[in-house]
């Protein structure tokens with residue numbers, strides 16, 4: 092029979108989508124790791140399981156963010172290493188694009204459920220998607236160490252944890268093949284680490300080392316954290332920035348109590364997973 096999958100990306104942060112409306116798929120860590128592996132699997136930064144929220148209410152009642160949700164569809168996000176994360180800003184935009192393209196939602200504005208709560212989305216005619224991420228909260232300061240250099244950073248909670256460092260030197264020179272060291276006391280559940288250059292007052296360049304993945308070509312929550320940290324450093328509460336990442340660019344607008352993220356969201360392929368491989372992903 093096979094298991095349907097789709098492949099999508101948001102500014103080259105790429106995902107395998109698994110439509111699972113009735114929440115029947117057994118999505119183990121091993122299966123996620125195999126799916127995301129770029130040699131033995133399809134290759135992706137993460138997996139988006141597409142589940143009806145009502146199916147989780149009866150089937151997986153302990154999923155955070157789902158209780159009291161006004162959503163019809165829940166984004167069950169997994170990192171490439173199989174770990175679960177609370178939120179994925181690019182993922183939710185790709186998820187919304189899929190729901191509309193597949194005819195599962197007949198509206199351009201709706202709510203997607205996630206472990207970080209309901210996220211309102213707007214699917215635009217030009218292919219881009221805006222998500223309201225809620226409030227990005229500056230939680231303190233810390234530092235990251237990379238190749239012996241220490242970088243002061245601002246910690247930001249966007250539903251998931253981030254540490255944003257702003258450099259005077261060119262971030263293109265950084266070696267992000269290795270995970271930056273951080274203080275585990277500050278980040279007991281790990282952290283996504285962003286490196287920024289300010290190109291202009293309203294334009295940032297960013298690279299990111301994602302928790303549970305490694306360097307990715309974009310991170311939606313990371314871009315929101317970056318703008319929140321940049322505004323904080325400038326002594327401002329609200330503002331809009333274009334964030335250039337290796338996979339393209341997004342626009343982040345921070346207002347009182349909310350942050351919106353806008354950028355492209357693409358579904359590029361659909362296929363079937365072999366049942367034998369799913370039973371025993373080699």
Ligand SMILES: N[C@@H](CCC[C@H](N)C(=O)O)C(=O)O
Nearest residue numbers: 176179180181251310311312
């Ligand atoms: N790429 C995502 C973030 C995915 C989760 C992150 N790796 C974590 O563990 O918190 C995004 O677009 O936000």
